[in-house]
Amino acid sequence: MRSRSIIKYGKRHTALLAALMLLFFLSACGGGSGGGAGGGGGGAAPAPTPLATGTFVKTIDKSAATNYTGFIATFPEAHWQYLYKPVDIAGSGDVTGIAVQYQLDMSAAVTCPNVTIKLSHSNLVNLTSTFANNLSTGQGGQTTVLANGSVSFPAGAAGSWHTIAWSTPFHYNGVDNLIVEFMRAAACTGVVRDDVVTTWPYTAVVYAFSNTDAAGSTGTWAADARLVFAGGDDKIDLGGASSNPWPFADTAFDRPRIQNLYLASEINGSGPITGIAFQLNTISGAGSYTYTLKLGHSTLTALTTTFASNYSGPPTTVANAVTFSIPANIPAGTWVWVPIPDGVFTYNGTDNLIVEVATSSGTANTPLRTAAIAGRRVWVNDTAGTATTGAVDDFAYHIALRFNGATVDINTQGRSGGDGFPFLSSDGKRQYLYLASELGTKGTITKIACRSEYNSAAKTGFLFDVVLSHTAATALGGNFAANLTNPVPVFSGVLDTPAVLIGDWIEIPLSTPFAYNGKDNLVVQIAGTGGAGGVGCRVNFGYVARRVFASSSTATLGTVSDYLLDMRFTLQ
Numbered sequence: 001m002r003s004r005s006i007i008k009y010g011k012r013h014t015a016l017l018a019a020l021m022l023l024f025f026l027s028a029c030g031g032g033s034g035g036g037a038g039g040g041g042g043g044a045a046p047a048p049t050p051l052a053t054g055t056f057v058k059t060i061d062k063s064a065a066t067n068y069t070g071f072i073a074t075f076p077e078a079h080w081q082y083l084y085k086p087v088d089i090a091g092s093g094d095v096t097g098i099a100v101q102y103q104l105d106m107s108a109a110v111t112c113p114n115v116t117i118k119l120s121h122s123n124l125v126n127l128t129s130t131f132a133n134n135l136s137t138g139q140g141g142q143t144t145v146l147a148n149g150s151v152s153f154p155a156g157a158a159g160s161w162h163t164i165a166w167s168t169p170f171h172y173n174g175v176d177n178l179i180v181e182f183m184r185a186a187a188c189t190g191v192v193r194d195d196v197v198t199t200w201p202y203t204a205v206v207y208a209f210s211n212t213d214a215a216g217s218t219g220t221w222a223a224d225a226r227l228v229f230a231g232g233d234d235k236i237d238l239g240g241a242s243s244n245p246w247p248f249a250d251t252a253f254d255r256p257r258i259q260n261l262y263l264a265s266e267i268n269g270s271g272p273i274t275g276i277a278f279q280l281n282t283i284s285g286a287g288s289y290t291y292t293l294k295l296g297h298s299t300l301t302a303l304t305t306t307f308a309s310n311y312s313g314p315p316t317t318v319a320n321a322v323t324f325s326i327p328a329n330i331p332a333g334t335w336v337w338v339p340i341p342d343g344v345f346t347y348n349g350t351d352n353l354i355v356e357v358a359t360s361s362g363t364a365n366t367p368l369r370t371a372a373i374a375g376r377r378v379w380v381n382d383t384a385g386t387a388t389t390g391a392v393d394d395f396a397y398h399i400a401l402r403f404n405g406a407t408v409d410i411n412t413q414g415r416s417g418g419d420g421f422p423f424l425s426s427d428g429k430r431q432y433l434y435l436a437s438e439l440g441t442k443g444t445i446t447k448i449a450c451r452s453e454y455n456s457a458a459k460t461g462f463l464f465d466v467v468l469s470h471t472a473a474t475a476l477g478g479n480f481a482a483n484l485t486n487p488v489p490v491f492s493g494v495l496d497t498p499a500v501l502i503g504d505w506i507e508i509p510l511s512t513p514f515a516y517n518g519k520d521n522l523v524v525q526i527a528g529t530g531g532a533g534g535v536g537c538r539v540n541f542g543y544v545a546r547r548v549f550a551s552s553s554t555a556t557l558g559t560v561s562d563y564l565l566d567m568r569f570t571l572q
Contacts, residue, residue, distance in 0.1 A: 099225065100161070240398065
């Protein structure tokens with residue numbers, strides 16, 4: 001039997017876990033370089049300088065407000081649930097507060113004592129009248145972000161926003177619907193008329209003026225809101241549905257160089273940007289590209305024909321002649337992450353932003369989603385690679401900006417079944433393949449997690465090993481060792497698991513942090529002999545050759561299948 005370290009997940013070992021987490025914190029964001037397909041392995045990274053957490057705000061505003069909620073009022077009690085959908089939020093990450101908008105002038109401050117706020121994911125299309133039936137729908141448990149606290153609303157003008165902040169963040173995944181639940185156990189000192197839209201396209205609210213009622217009234221209305229994020233993915237959907245094959249184009253015909261301009265009001269955030277994604281307008285074809293990407297500030301609201309003149313200061317090169325692949329059959333509407341391993345750009349939140357991409361080689365046209373906004377792109381077919389000017393037009397690309405501070409989650413957007421790994425009750429081995437276009441961010445991986453497919457009591461004694469490896473492969477083969485180009489053991493030991501609901505995440509803290517280079521694909525291998533009863537983790541089919549499995553932890557060969565495990569990566 002191999003010698004293994006023992007790491008427990010129970011209360012009796014909290015001191016060890018605290019020490020381990022301190023070590024992870026010191027191995028802060030942006031980790032050392034890991035090996036690519038042709039380089040050395042990723043491994044324990046030197047401790048780099050920590051990056052600040054970026055912030056951004058997403059506004060949910062359907063149309064002109066026509067009423068107010070009545071939650072912030074002098075009734076002794078209140079219980080409200082609101083349902084918001086990913087298309088309304090257009091972002092993901094750690095939510096640290098919610099803001100309401102005043103419909104009328106507030107001449108005096110109002111205080112509401114004994115307020116509790118909880119957030120949860122949901123798959124409901126419409127809320128039901130029974131509060132409990134809207135919870136625990138298979139997307140995880142509730143998180144209490146404010147417990148019996150006092151909330152004050154200052155005086156302010158109509159149209160102004162006031163944020164209710166909390167100290168416990170809620171990680172919104174950007175895929176599931178979001179339920180925001182408010183409970184108030186005492187009267188407010190006055191009434192706040194907060195904006196409500198009464199023409200919501202689904203049943204978005206259930207409410208009662210009692211905290212003990214099991215059911216309430218429903219309505220197709222909801223409060224306008226702003227969600228405050230500390231780290232995460234800020235999706236800038238400009239409302240278009242057109243395609244453009246640049247900048248990731250077949251360079252046998254074109255050698256694109258483009259700049260796109262984004263306004264500070266569209267971003268509504270600031271801080272270190274560690275990832276960039278473009279949105280597909282149609283299903284992808286397979287293509288490989290070598291490109292250079294720069295980010296910079298600008299004071300312009302429309303671009304000029306001279307590339308250099310559009311920046312208000314020196315740009316930052318975040319990808320320098322990087323080669324990556326976009327696989328075939330990624331669905332339309334998906335955000336494809338472009339590796340930016342060579343730099344981090346800190347956006348100041350005040351100026352506008354320029355995203356410049358020059359593609360020196362490419363094997364296919366990738367149709368990206370755009371909107372028509374005048375002056376947002378300058379472009380040139382840069383055959384010689386020396387162009388300094390181009391033509392201005394109205395192609396504005398939808399993009400997502402990853403602000404530093406949140407986890408990287410692979411949500412397969414389906415529940416086709418459970419896979420026992422990493423928490424099996426018997427012997428076995430698995431490998432899963434995650435693409436750079438899904439991950440999008442260079443950094444030191446300190447934890448991984450899978451998403452529970454079943455409700456489960458606390459379990460003990462799961463004995464397994466975890467190995468991570470960079471790879472250039474876009475599909476796994478049946479030979480386990482051959483799939484591990486640069487294997488790095490990152491965990492070996494015993495883990496206990498807490499009680500979980502369907503959709504909760506179960507974490508594995510890594511004994512050895514792994515330096516992910518942001519350019520290559522990533523193989524996760526888990527092999528072990530099991531524990532006291534299994535805990536199934538969520539998998540979904542349709543991911544061609546992305547899993548290899550065997551019923552022995554020592555197997556050298558396995559069966560390739562088209563499944564992928566939901567996985568969370570904590571990067572620092």
